[in-house]
Amino acid sequence: MIKVKNLAFSYTKHPFLENINFEVDRGEIFGFLGPSGAGKSTLQKILTGLITAYSGMAVIDNVESKEHKDTFYENIGVDFEFPSLYEKLTARQNLKFFGSLYSKKLRASEDLLERVGLSQDADKRVSEYSKGMKSRLNFIKALLHDPDILFLDEPTSGLDPSNSRDMKDIILEEKAKGKTIILTTHNMQDAAELCDRVAFIVGGKIKALDTPHNLIMSKGASKIVYTYYDRQEISKECFLNNTSEDLELHALLKANKIRSIHSSEPTLNDIFIEVTGRVLQ
Numbered sequence: 001m002i003k004v005k006n007l008a009f010s011y012t013k014h015p016f017l018e019n020i021n022f023e024v025d026r027g028e029i030f031g032f033l034g035p036s037g038a039g040k041s042t043l044q045k046i047l048t049g050l051i052t053a054y055s056g057m058a059v060i061d062n063v064e065s066k067e068h069k070d071t072f073y074e075n076i077g078v079d080f081e082f083p084s085l086y087e088k089l090t091a092r093q094n095l096k097f098f099g100s101l102y103s104k105k106l107r108a109s110e111d112l113l114e115r116v117g118l119s120q121d122a123d124k125r126v127s128e129y130s131k132g133m134k135s136r137l138n139f140i141k142a143l144l145h146d147p148d149i150l151f152l153d154e155p156t157s158g159l160d161p162s163n164s165r166d167m168k169d170i171i172l173e174e175k176a177k178g179k180t181i182i183l184t185t186h187n188m189q190d191a192a193e194l195c196d197r198v199a200f201i202v203g204g205k206i207k208a209l210d211t212p213h214n215l216i217m218s219k220g221a222s223k224i225v226y227t228y229y230d231r232q233e234i235s236k237e238c239f240l241n242n243t244s245e246d247l248e249l250h251a252l253l254k255a256n257k258i259r260s261i262h263s264s265e266p267t268l269n270d271i272f273i274e275v276t277g278r279v280l281q
């Protein structure tokens with residue numbers, strides 16, 4: 001559905017986004033993960049046709065992004081990083097206005113408002129909305145015309161845990177309907193839960209790209225932590241792929257002295273730090 005090859009772009013004379021290559025299949029959730037300023041939103045702006053001065057290839061549903069026609073937007077939905085709503089209009093009026101820009105049959109605004117808990121406030125002006133309410137409205141605005149491809153830039157940022165859960169459930173429902181989703185986030189848990197594959201982006205470059213599971217398994221070594229009693233409770237750890245060399249563990253096992261063994265895998269966050277040398281959270 002999306003094909004990016006040798007993509008490069010910079011706002012200045014210095015190279016920034018360089019040698020970006022990836023493909024996203026239909027029905028996949030693909031994550032851009034990276035620290036602030038990494039180029040995630042810039043990449044999303046290229047894919048959604050807002051930046052055209054790039055070199056290389058950025059093809060979305062068989063259309064080269066910089067050569068798109070107006071119909072391009074009939075089939076993509078964008079939830080921008082910063083809400084783009086008319087403050088003087090109510091939520092309902094905003095949806096009506098943005099809906100009028102499409103020639104497709106729209107989804108029912110009522111259902112969408114209900115789904116993100118905004119039904120009660122649908123006739124309030126957006127200027128009276130909280131940050132999280134604006135985020136939720138901006139999100140359903142992207143779903144209004146039922147696009148096949150969704151670009152979501154930090155959709156859960158600024159949301160409380162319950163609203164964030166609702167939004168993640170809606171994202172998974174869209175995937176279940178076969179939609180292709182590009183999700184930009186700083187949040188490792190969200191990425192690990194939602195994304196089929198993720199790209200780690202730092203300083204305008206892709207540093208790793210794979211499924212969260214493969215990234216964790218290929219880069220990080222699982223550990224086990226075991227405890228035993230010797231006048232006091234003692235806790236030791238060793239790498240799971242190295243247990244045959246831990247002679248103390250062998251002796252303890254033989255003497256039935258082990259009190260507990262736990263295994264722990266690295267998290268996607270640990271892997272991000274290992275691969276990029278940067279901390280995200």
Ligand SMILES: Nc1ncnc2c1ncn2[C@@H]1O[C@H](COP(=O)(O)OP(=O)(O)OP(=O)(O)O)[C@@H](O)[C@H]1O
Pocket residue numbers: 011034035036037038039040041042043081
């Ligand atoms: N319109 C612009 N003109 C010039 N430079 C820009 C512009 N927009 C972004 N930049 C620069 O490009 C770099 C990447 O910005 P971008 O918004 O893509 O980062 P990001 O990964 O989305 O960060 P965040 O997580 O903070 O949203 C930054 O150094 C930023 O200052």
Ligand SMILES: [Mg+2]
Pocket residue numbers: 040041042081153
């Ligand atoms: Mg951004």
